[in-house]
Amino acid sequence: MKRLAFVLLLAACTAPVDSETKPLGENVLSKEQIHAAKHGPVDFLTQVKPVLEAKCVMCHNRQALPGHMSLENRSEAMRSGALGTFIVPGSPENSLLISNVHSAHSKMSVMPAVGERLTDDEYAILKKWVKEGARWPAGATGELKVLR
C-alpha cells in the first residue's frame, strides 16, 4: 500500500504540465452529431457554430479582442491578423484557427470558466470543416451569437 502511494505521488509529480493535465472541457455536440461530422461533410450550422459559440466567440469578437481573430461572422473570420490568416478554406495547416489554437493561449495562465478548451473531437471536426472548404453562410444564419 505504501509503495502504491509512493508510485502515485511520483506519477503526479512527473506528469507534464501541458494540455493533458488540464481539463479538456465537455463536448458541445451530441454523440450523434460528432459521428455524423466525422463520417460525412461537416455542417457549419449544426456542427461548427455551436462549438464556436459555446467556447470561442465570447472572447473572439471585435469588442472583446480588437485586433485579434473575430468569429462573429464569415467576413470577420476570413480576415488576416498579424500572425497570418485565421481561416484558409481547404488548408487547415495554414489556418491559424486550427494550427495555432493550442499554442495561442499558452500565455494565459488561468483558463477562465468561459474559455473551455476544445475536445479532441471538436478539434478534429473544426479541422475537417476547414479542409472541406470552411463553408460558412453569409448573412443572418452565419452570424454567431455573442454573449456579453
Ligand code: HEC
Ligand atoms: C477567455 C477568452 C478566450 C477564449 C474563450 C478563447 N480565446 Fe483564443 N485568444 C484569446 C486571447 C486573449 C488571444 C491573444 C493571445 C495573445 O496574443 O497572446 C487569443 C488568441 C487566439 C488565436 C491566435 C490568433 C489571434 O487572434 O491572436 C487563435 C487561433 C485562437 N485564440 C483561437 C481560439 C479558439 C478556436 C477558441 C475556442 C475554442 C478560443 N480561441 C477561445 C482569448 C480567448
